[in-house]
Every structure is written in C-alpha cells, then in structure tokens.
Amino acid sequence: MVNSVLDPVSQRYSFIGSSLATVVYVFLLAPVAVTIPMAFGPTNALEFPPSTYSLDLFRILFTSDSWLLPIYTSLKVAVFSTAAALFVGVPSAYWISRHEFLGKLFILGTLLSPLVIPTIVSGLGIYFYFSYIGIGGTTLSLVLGHLMVTLPFVMLMIIAGVQKLDRNLEFGAELMGASPIHMFLTVVLPQLVPSLISAAFFAFLLSFDEVIISWFLAGSDTVTLPVKMYNDLSWEVSPVIAAVSALLTALSVLACIVTIGLRKSTGEDVS
Amino acid sequence: MxxxxxxxxxxxxxxxxxxxxxxxxxxxxxxxxxxxFQGDAGPLSAYIAILESNLFRQTLTTTLVVASLSSVLSLVLGYIVALHLAKQSPNRRTALMFLILLPFWTSILVKCFAFTIILGRYGIINNLLRWASGIDVQLPLVLNRVGLLVGMTNFLVPLVVLPVLASLLAIDSALYRAASVMGAKPARIFWTVTVPLSVPGVVAGLLSVFVMSLGAFVIPALLGGPKDQMLSNLVDFYNREVLDWPKASSISVILLILASIFIVPMALWRRRRI
Known part of the structure; x- marks a missing residue:
C-alpha cells in the first residue's frame, strides 16, 4: 500500500475505501448532527429543519423543576459515584498490578464482571438487594449502583496507567525509607495524574448517562436525567428533549477533546 | 515481621x-x-413456565436474530472505518478518531431521540424521499425491526472499530511491500494479508459486540416495535408490569447463561493474547 501510490488500480480501491468510510462517518454522526439545530427550534413541534429558531427550549429546560431536579440528581449521583470509584479503584488497581496475593483473581474478576454481565441482570438483582436492605429509591442506592458499573472502567484505566510507570522509582523511594503509603501518595499518584483525570472523566460521564441501573433504582423523588428522558421518549416526546440532547452532546464533545488531549500528552492509545 | x-x-x-x-x-x-427458584409451584416452576411460554420463545429468537444481524452489520461498517483509519498518517488518524469517539461518548438516549426524528413517518428520510419523488412516501422505518437494527448498528460500530484498528495497525508494513513487490494486486493483498492478520481484532470485536447486544434494553424499547422486544425488555416487563419476580429472575439467569457461552471464550481469547 505504501509503494503503490501511482498504481491506478490501487488508487481506485483507495478512492472506493474512502468513499465507503465517509458514508459510515456520516451514519455515525447523523444523530449527533440532527439534535443541535433541533435544540434551537420552536416549542410546539418536532420538525427538522426547524421552521423558526429561538432559545425557548433552553429557557423551558432551565426554568422547569421537572427537568432541573433530574439534572441536579444526576450531577449529585455522578459526582459521588466518581469520587467513590476513584477512592476504591485507585489504591486497589495499584496493588493488584504490583503484587500477587490470595484472592486477587476473585476480587478482580468480581469487580470487572459488570463489564460483561448484561446490565439488566445486575439492575434487577441490585433492585431486589437494595429493597431488601431498605435503601431502595434513595440517592445512596443510586450512588452505590453507579459505583458498581463505573468501578471496572476506573480499575482497567488505572491498571493500564500503573503498568507504564517505572517500578524502580517505587523501589528507590522505599529503600530511602518511605513507608508504602507515603511512597504511594508522593511517588505513584503524581505520575498517575493523566490516568486519574481520564478515569474520573470516564466515570463521571458513564454515571451521568447511565440508564438501566437507574431505571431500577430511581424512586419518585430521585429520578435521574436519563430516567426522565427514557420515560419521556417512551410516552410522548417533548421538544425540550432536543435541548437536553444538545447539552449532552456538548458534554460528549468535551469528553472527546479531553480524551484526545490526554492521549497526545501521554502518547497512549485512546482505547 | x-x-x-x-x-x-x-x-x-x-x-x-x-x-x-x-x-x-x-x-x-x-x-x-x-x-x-422461588416460583409458586416448586423450585424450578418459574423456569418451566418461562421455557414453555410462547412469549419467551419468540423473544429469545428475536434476541438472537437481532444480536447476530446487528453484530455482523456493525462489523462490516466498523471494518471499513478501521481500514480507512489504518491507512492515514498518525496525525490525521488522531483527528479522524474524533469522528469515532464522539458517537462513542454520545448518550444512547440522544441517539434514540435523533433516530426517531431521522426515521419517523414525517422524519428526515421520508421527507427527502417525498421531496425527491413527489409522492406521499411514508416508509415505516422506526418502531420496527429496521429502526431497531439501525439504532443497534449505530451504537455498536465504534466498539468494533477500536479492536479491529488495533490489529490492523499491528500488521508489519513490510508484508504489504513484499506482497506488492511479488506482484499481488490490491484485492489479493487485502484477502491474503490484511484480512487473515486482522482476525484477532475481528474476533474480539465481534464477541464483545454480540454479548453487548444480547443485553440490549434501551434501543429495542425506544426504536423497536412490540414484536422487536428483546430478553432485557421481557425481564423488565415481568418485573414491572406482571410483578412476577421469580419469572423475571429466571429470564435473567437464562440471559446470563446465554451471554456466558460467549463471555468465556472472550476471556480465554484475551488471556491468550496477553
């Protein structure tokens, strides 16, 4: 492919390849592209392209409690579950990647299992479990449920980050007399900052967008934004959804920029 | 001490x-x-009732058909994109990755909302067709199998691109040069070098996407019709509408077993590669 630039046959193939790829890119981005103009449309109709443009939908979104409360709940749950996932995930991911011990595979396997287990199974189970111990429908139950689904991602990202660190620095610090905890806080954590930022960002967005677990755990006064959207989309679609979608899209653009920026600063792969 | x-x-x-x-x-x-195991008539009664019900059998068939079709479709589309990305210079690739990462990060609810606007009876596609043909076209594209497959594929493509791209980038470029020096045409190089060497990424991508689509819940509920509901939706139905928790649980266990059939080889495959 490198040496055949001038060959007309391979040029034709590469043209076909790029055209097909462009079609797929358009297909992938179409949903994102549609929501932005819709968000500035009229309040009484869902039409594309909108007949009139205004900020009315955003005004409704930011003045009605039926949208503001779910946004507030989602933010609260996302902040607490991200903090919890980092608190639980960072030390354990470090220890798991540096040491062998009894039960390591069991703990790691259990914590990573929500990645592959269909979420509906975890959702139904956690709904039974939390109802049984009497915290069903509370904000705490949502935070713990989201911790379960965000933790595996945090752990994988931190494990990948730790594996790139130079272990000799850690040995050096311990030889010079630093206690393991002191060493972890002053030698390991500062080097992990890029991984910590991307893990925190990932966990926050994952929790903020989480639908299924919240669908089982949300009580009448702890409705999260995705649950509110899911309910709306299942019954009657209100145009305000367009404004919410545009805001969420802005959030995902930010996520992309952070991911790509961190990738450039550390030279690591995005995936 | x-x-x-x-x-x-x-x-x-x-x-x-x-x-x-x-x-x-x-x-x-x-x-x-x-x-x-808490069914009314003995420990296995919920399982027996579920396995004998037509609703469950239909849903199981729908789940398997939709999961297979959407995995294969997303593999084809994802492979096209991964090939295109693999040929770009590293800087251009980073820029183009944005086009994969943005849909990857986009909320599934935003996508479902957008597809109801794009595919609806008076949606963008039908409007375009009406304008182009002059006839009152009202193709049913959403709340049926078509809408479900479009939504699922759109959701899965970014998940296929990443592993396939990784294995395409791992191919030694000397192999391409050797093949073309020896006189192989681009099509032959593609089938005898690129495709076989990308198998690890394809298998990893296909398995993970298939397992993920077995558990699909939001997309069938919002873009599929009543006949396109999948096992997750059936679990929700028994839990929320019928309030029959043993049945909801037994469907969950069956879904988990079904997913495990594919999770176990996936885990072994990953371990072999590490």
Missing amino acids: DRSINLRVQSLFMSPAALVAVGIVLPPLCYVLFTS
Missing part, C-alpha cells in the same frame, strides 16, 4: 475493593439466582 506489615498495608489498599466486591457486586447476582 516484614510479612505482617505487608499484609497490613495490603488490607489498607485492598479492603475497600474487597468490600465493594462482596457487599455490592456479588449480592445482586445471588439475589437473582435465589429469586429465580
């Missing part, structure tokens, strides 16, 4: 994680398993 200090430090680093594993992640699975 050194060992006891080490153990103390270890418990400090590991105990929150162990607590979450034993206190939050495991109990839900145990509850589902336990509840599935």
